[in-house]
Amino acid sequence: MVAALIRLKKDLTFNSFGQSAWHILGTVFAGLYGLGIVVMLFVLQVGSGSPAEVDPEMVRTVSVLMGSAVFLLWLILPVFISGADTTMNPRQFVTYGIPRRSLILGMALTGLISIGAVLTFIWLIGQVAHWRWDPAAALTAAVTLPLLLVSFSLVSQAVTTSISAWLSGRRARDVLAILALTVMVMAYPIVVGLEAAFSSLEAALPAVVDFLALTPLGAGAAMPADAAAGNWAALALRLLIMAATLGVAVLVIRAGLVKITEQPSVRGSAASKSATGVGLFERFPATPWGAVAARATTYWLKDTRYGGTLVVLPALVILAVVMYFQFDQPWVLLALGPFFGLTLGFAISADISYDNSAFAMHVTTGVSGVADRLGRLVGLMTFALPVTAVTALVPALLFTEPDVTLVLLGVSLGMLGSAAGLSCLISARFTYPVPKPGDGPLSQPSGSTGRLMAVQLGTMIASLLLMLPELALVAAWLLGDVSWLAWVLALGSVLKGLALCWAGVRVGARVYERSQPELFQQVIQY
Template identity: 30%
Template sequence: MAAYILRLRAALLLGSLRGDASHVTRVMLALLTLAAGVAAVCWALVSFQQSGREVVLTVTVLAGAAVTAGFAAAPAIASTSDPLDPRRFAVLGLRTRALAVVLIVAGLISLPVLVLAVIAGAAGTVWVAQGAPVVGAIFGVVFGILTCMLFARIAMAGASMFLRERRSRELTGLFLLVVLVVVIPGVVFFASLEWDGRVPSQLAEAVAVLSVTPLGAAWAFPLLFAASDGTAWVSLAVAVGTLLALVVIWIIVVERALTTTERPSAVRERGGLGWFAVAPGTPGGVIAARSLIYWFGDRRYLVNIIVVPVAAAVTVLPLLVAGVPLSLAILIPVPFIALFLGWLPHNDIAYDSTAVWMHIASGVRGAADRWGRLVPVMLIGLPLLAVLIPVAVAVHGRWALLPAMIGICVALFFSALGLSSIASAVAPYAVSPPGESPFQQPQRTSSRGVIAQGLVFSGAIALAAPALWFGWEALTRDIEAAVSALWFGVGVGVAVLVAGTAIGAFTFARRGGRIMEFAEAS
C-alpha cells in the first residue's frame, strides 16, 4: 500500500506535464524559469566558498530560517487543496503511524521540496569547503529538508481542517500584506548595512539567536562544529528536538484527521461575501467588513487615500529648494502621512449617508461602531508606515533614529485616530453623496466641519508634542533621546486611541437620533 501511494504521488507530479499544447508550453516555460532561478541561487552559494566562515554562516542561517518560515506559512496563503490530505486515505484502513510515515515520504516527492534539496545540497558543499565535517553537512541538509517538509505538511493539514470555510482572496491578500510588511523593511535594513568583508554586529546577533531556534538550528550546526563553537551542540539538540517534535505533532494531526468528520464545505453559501467571509461574526466585525468594502470600492475614499502620500511628498520639494539636505528632508513626509491617515476618518459617518440607520436601528454598541470603522484605516496605515519608516531612516543614513521615527508616527497616527473617533460622532458635516464626484462638495451652512477638521489635526500634533520634542533632541543633540521618543509616542498614542474610541462610543450611543437626523438632511 505504501508503494502504491508513492507511485500515485509521483504520477500526480508528472501529470502536470500532460494536457493540451498550450498548457504543456506554459508548464515547461515555468519549469525552465524555475531551473534558471535555482541554478542562479546555487551559483551564488558556491561563490561563497571564497568568503569567510562567518559570512557563510550568516547567509545560510538567515536564508534557511526564511525558507523554513516560508514552508510553514505558505499553506495558509495558498488556497489549493492538499492531494496528501490524511482524510483522503481514511478508506484504505491504514494504521495512523503507518499512514503518517508514508505521507512523510510522499511529501518529499514534490517540486518545492526537490528544489529545496538541490539548493540545500549546494549549501552542503559550501559547508564542507569551510571545514564542516561531511557527516555533519549531510545531517544538516537532511534535517533542514525534513524540517521544512514537516512544517509544510502540518500547516497544510491544519489549513485544510480549519481554514477551508474562511479562505478567500481577501484573506490571502492579508497574508501577502503581512509578508510584504516583513520583507521590505528587512531588505531595506540589509541593504543599509556596511559589510567591509565582515559581518555587521546586528546580523551576528540575529544569527546567534536563530542558530538555537527551530527555524535556523538545522542550517547552523554544521558550520558551528567547523568553528568549534560551543553552541554547536545546542543547535544540534534543537534541530533534533524540533524534528522529533514535528513528527509527533504530525502523527497527532493525522490521527485527528482520521477520527473527525470533515465539516461540510460552505463555499457556495459563502461565495461572493468577500470581506464578510473573513471578518468575525460580531457587530464590530460586520461593521469592519462593510467599512473595508467602502474604503476599497468607493471613489470618495480612494481619492482621500491617494491624496495623502502625494500631499506628504509635496512637503519635501520646498525644503529641497531651500537647500535642506535630502537626508533631513526625507524625515518629514512619513510623520505627515501618519497624521493625515489618522485624520481621514474624522467624518466617516457622513460618508455612510443614510446607511448609518442600520447601526442605530439594530442597537449596535458604540464601541463596535467606533472600532469597526477604524479597521480599514489601520489596515492601510500600519503596513504603509511599517514600510515607509525604515525606508526614510535608511535614506537618512542613521538607524539610531528608528525608535524616534516609530514613536513620532505612532503618536500622530493613533492620536489622530482617537480624536477622529470623537469628531465623527460629535460634529459630522455634509459631504458629496454616494456615487457623486468626490471633488464636488455640497454647500455648508455652518463652520463646524472646518472646526472639527482643525481640532483633530491640531490636537493630534499637540498630543504628539513630547514625542516630537524628544525626536528633535535625538536628531540634533543626544541620540539617546530616540528611546524616550519611542516610549512617549507609543504610550500617548495608545492612550489617546483607547480613550478617544471610548468617548466616541459613548457619544455615538447618546447622539443616535441626531446622527440619523443629520444623515436624512445631508
C-alpha cells in the same frame, strides 16, 4: 502502503501534465523561474565558500539566512496552496483505513516529490560547496542534507494537516492566506524597523543570525559552522533543536489525523441562520444593471476570492511611506495612485470566471450585454473610486504642491477608468481558471498558470499603452514647466478614462452577447 502512496503521488504529478498545454507552459515557466533563483543562490554559495578568500563569519551568516528563508518558504507555502492542490490532503484518505504511522511517513515522503523539493535539493548541494573550505563543515553539511529535506517536508505537512483538521473552514483558510500575504508585504518595513533598532544593518545581522541559529529556522544551516569552529556542544544543541522540531511536527500530524479520522466536527447548517432584507439590492436601482451591480458589490464584500487580496493594499501604502522616508525617493509615493488605479481597474477582468456556475443566471434570464458590463463596472467603482482618490492624495500630505496633486489625482483616476474599460472588453471574451467558490483567495487551480499569465500580462500591457498620451503630457509638463498643462492633463486623463469606460461597456456588451455560449462553456469546464 508507503510505497503505494509514493507511486500515487508520482502518477498524479505526471498525469497533471496531460491536462492542457497551458498547464505544461505554466509549470515549465515556474520551474525555470525557480531554477534561475536557485542557480543564483548556488553561485553565491560557491563564491562565498571559496577556500582562497574565505570569511568564516560571512559564510555562517549567508548560510543561516538562506537556510532560514528556505525553511520559512516550506512553512508558509501550504497556507497559500491549501485548497488548490488537494490530491494528497489527509482528508482524501479517511475512508481507506490506512494505518496512521504509514500515512504519516507516506505523506512526509510524497512531499519530496515536487519541483520545490528538487530545487531545495540543489540548494542543499550548494550548501556542501559553501563549506568545502573546511572538511568537518562540508561533511556535516552533507550528513544533514537528508535531515533538512525530511524536516522541511514534515513541517510543511504539519501545516497542511493542521489547516485541514482545525482550520478547514473557508473563513479560517482565507484569513490565514491573507495574513500570510500581508506579512510578506510588510517584510521590508519590519527589516527597516530592525535596522533602526540597531546602529546599522551590519550591526543587526550578527544578533539576528545568532537568534535564528537557535530556532528551527536556522539551526540546521548553522551546524556546519559549529563543526568548522570545533564547537561540538553548540552543534549538539542545534541537533537537539532539529530533533525536537521533527518530533513536534510528527505529533502535530498525528493529532491532526486523529481529529480528521476519529473526531470529525459537525457544522451547523447555514440554512438555520435567519436572514432579513435583501441587502445591497435595495440600495441599487431596480434595473437589470442595478441587480448585477448589487450582486457584484456583495461578492466584493463577502467573497474573499474577490476582495481578499485587496486587504494588502493598506500594507502597500505603509510600505511605500517607509521606503520614502528610508531612501528619500518621492516617486515611491507618487506611483501609489496610478498603481492602485491600474490594479483596481484590472480587478474585474476575471469576473465571469469567478461567477462559476452562477453565470448560468445571466445566460438563462437573458441579461443584456450592457446590463452585465455596466453592472460589474458600477460594482467595482463603488469602492475603487474613493480608494484610488484617497491613495493619490497621500503624497499631498507630505511634500507635493497643488498642481502636482491635481495631476496625480487626474492620472490615477484616468488609469482606473482606462484599465476598468479595457477589463470590461477583455473579460467579455477571455476567461481563465480561478479559485472555485469556497477555495482560498490565493489558491490557483491546476492548469491555470499559463493562460492566466497570458491574459493578465496582455491586459496590463494594453492598459499601460493606453496611458501613453498622459505620459507624454507629463513629460512636457515637467520639462516645460507649463502650469496650465496640469489642468489639461488632469481633466484629459479623467475624460479619457470615462470615454474608455463607455467604449468598454458598449463594445464589451456586443462581444459578450456574441460569445456568451462559449463563455458559459469555458466557465463550466473550469
